[in-house]
Amino acid sequence: MRKLLVAGLALLAACSRAPEPPTAEVAAERSAEVTSAVEEQRARFAAAPAPTADNTAYQFVFDGLVAEHVPMTAFQGEVVLVVNTASRCGFTPQYAGLQEIYTEYHARGFEVLGVPANNFAGQEPGSAQEIQEFCTLNFGVTFPMAAKADVIGDEAHPFYRWARIEFGEAAVPQWNFHKILVGRDGRILAAFPSDVTPTSAEIRAAIEAALAA
Numbered sequence: 393m394r395k396l397l398v399a400g401l402a403l404l405a406a407c408s409r410a411p412e413p414p415t416a417e418v419a420a421e422r423s424a425e426v427t428s429a430v431e432e433q434r435a436r437f438a439a440a441p442a443p444t445a446d447n448t449a450y451q452f453v454f455d456g457l458v459a460e461h462v463p464m465t466a467f468q469g470e471v472v473l474v475v476n477t478a479s480r481c482g483f484t485p486q487y488a489g490l491q492e493i494y495t496e497y498h499a500r501g502f503e504v505l506g507v508p509a510n511n512f513a514g515q516e517p518g519s520a521q522e523i524q525e526f527c528t529l530n531f532g533v534t535f536p537m538a539a540k541a542d543v544i545g546d547e548a549h550p551f552y553r554w555a556r557i558e559f560g561e562a563a564v565p566q567w568n569f570h571k572i573l574v575g576r577d578g579r580i581l582a583a584f585p586s587d588v589t590p591t592s593a594e595i596r597a598a599i600e601a602a603l604a605a
Contacts, residue, residue, distance in 0.1 A: 414529065422532035429534035434459045437536075440466035447558075448578030452551040454507065454538035457520050462505065462538050464551070469576050470501045471602040473590075474551070476543045477506045478515040478568035479526045486569045487531040489590035493599065494535040500603050501576070504535035509543045512568050516540060543570075555580060571595070575602050 414422065437456065440463040444450040449472070454462040464472075475490060487506075494504045508523050510516040518526065520539060527533035541549040543565050555563035555572055562583040563572055571584040573595075582598050589595070 419529055422528055425532060426528045426534055430458050433536050437462055437466050441468070444578075446578075447554075449551065449554075449574045449580075450578045452549075452554070454505070454541065454549065454551070457506075457508070457524055457537035457539050459536075462536055464578070467503050467505075467574075468578070470503050471497075471576060471599060472503045472505055472574040473595075473599070474505045474507060474572045474574060475590075476509040476511075476565050476568060476570055477537075478509065478512065479518055479523060480515040481512070481568040483567070483569040483586050486590055487527065487533060490535065491531055491533055493590050493596070497599055497603065498535075502599060502603060506533070506535060506537040507543060507549070508537065508540040509565070509568070510540060511542055511544050511565070515568055555583075559583060573598055573602060576605055 413419075437459045443453055443463060443465060449464045450468055452464045454464075456462045473490075473493075475486075477487065478484060490504050490506070494502070506527075508516045508518075516523070523540065524537070527537065543549065543552045552564075559572075559580040563580060564570075565586075567586040569586045571588070571590070572580060573582040573584070575581045581602055584595060584598075
C-alpha cells in the first residue's frame with residue numbers, strides 16, 4: 393500500500409498536463425462512435441432486469457454518466473472489469489488500455505465499467521458533462537461509464553462496500569484505476585492495483601480465464 397501511495401504521489405506532477413488534443417477528423421470520428429455506443433447502452437440498461445436479491449454484483453445499480461442508471465443485471469452472464477477512473481491522474485492514460493481490451497474482448501462477453509471517483513487527491517473534479525467530453529475527445533471511450541461516485545470510506549457506493557466484504561482489502565481502491573474483475577456468475581474473481589495496466593499479461597490472462605469459465 394505504501395509503495396502504491398508513494399508512486400501515486402510521484403505522479404501528481406503529471407496530473408495537470410492534459411493529453412494532446414486529437415485532430416478535428418479524429419475528434420469527429422470518436423464523437424460519432426461514442427454517440428452510437430451510448431444510444432445502445434441506454435436501450436440496454438432501460439431493458440435490464442430488476443436487481444437481484446442474491447449476494448452477487450447483480451444486486452447493485454450505479455447512477456449513469458450518460459444513461460439514467462447502469463444496472464449490473466445488464467451484464468448478467470458476462471465478465472466485467474470495474475475500474476475507478478479519474479481525468480487528472482498520472483494513470484489517466486490507462487483509459488486507452490481499457491478501451492483497447494474492451495474492443496478486443498467485448499464480442500466474447502466482456503464489459504468494462506468506468507466509475508469516476510474524486511477520492512484520491514481531487515483528481516476527478518469535473519461535472520458529468522466534463523467527464524464525458526474528456527473521455528470522448530481524448531480516448532474515444534465507448535465502454536459504459538457510471539456517474540461519479542465514492543469508492544472508499546463510509547460513503548462508498550454499495551458495490552464497493554460489498555466488494556470489500558466479499559473479497560477483502562484487495563478489492564479496496566488505494567488510488568485511481570484500481571480494477572475489480574467480476575465473473576459470469578456475478579462474483580469477484582480478482583482485483584488489480586492501479587499500476588497493473590489494463591493490457592498487461594496478468595489482466596489479459598484473468599479475462600481469458602473468466603471468459604472460458
